[in-house]
Amino acid sequence: MAIHETAHIVAAAVQKRILVSVRITALGLNAVIKEKHDVDANRFLINISGPCANILMFFICIIIKTYYFNAGYNMRFFIYANICLALFNMLPILPLDGGRILKDVLVSKMGLVRGCKYTRRLSLIFSALLLVLGIFQYIISKYNFSILLIAGYMLYFQKSDRPEEILMNIRNLLFKRSRFLKKGVYPGRELVVLESTRLGELIKSMDFDRFHIIYVVNENMRVVRVFTEQEIIDYIMKYNADISFRDLMETVD
DSSP states (O other): OHHHHHHHHHHHHHTTOEEEEEEEETTEEEEEEEOOTTSOOOHHHHHHHHHHHHHHHHHHHHHHHHHOGGGHHHHHHHHHHHHHHHHHHTSSOTTSHHHHHHHHHHHHHHOHHHHHHHHHHHHHHHHHHHHHHHHHHHHHHSSOOHHHHHHHHHHHHHHHOOOOHHHHHHHHHHHHHHHHHHHSOOOEEEEEEETTOBHHHHHHHOOTTSEEEEEEEOTTSOEEEEEEHHHHHHHHHHSOTTOBHHHHHHHHO
16 A cells, blocks of 8 residues: 555655545555645656556565565565455555546546546445445455445545535636646636526536637527626626626626
């Protein structure tokens, strides 16, 4: 576990990310790494570095066991421990590495809100399957309930960790400005909404890694107004996320 978390820390440090703390959770050690929105860190490399470190240790232990026979018994434990840690952490369940990778992929394809929603659903499904496996393990072994406890923690985590996703998306959009100014060139995306659409609904469809131009159309499908994402954020801060584009345009005109 220490090797696993050290790999995460090293991968983050190489990409100029800051280690906040190392916490002890029900699943073992957990390195908390600070987000830096002005640094284009490769989150996939940070998340995959832990399982990769375990796989590397798995092969090292096999080599040691093969050529140093007197260390055979001890190496068997480390061989199984490292491969099990690698496979377990790649399960598509939050807060495991596999769940974080899945979340990043879905968020990049669907946007923050939908990506988080589907990641949580898949995490619940796989946690439930893990719970069933834990029940079978307990019935067969009569005493080993380790998987049962882990599955229970996973299910609890899905229920307890519910961030306000709209606010998260607004925060990411705000931090985008520093990245935009640093690069000078940024990928864009166009969105088309009806006048009846609320600003909060639009925010859910925005991506944190694109600059948005929003076209507002009426019922006749004619463009009546064009907004930038910064204008949308300003109006949400000034009014609220429940205001529709029709009401907004009547208010500001």
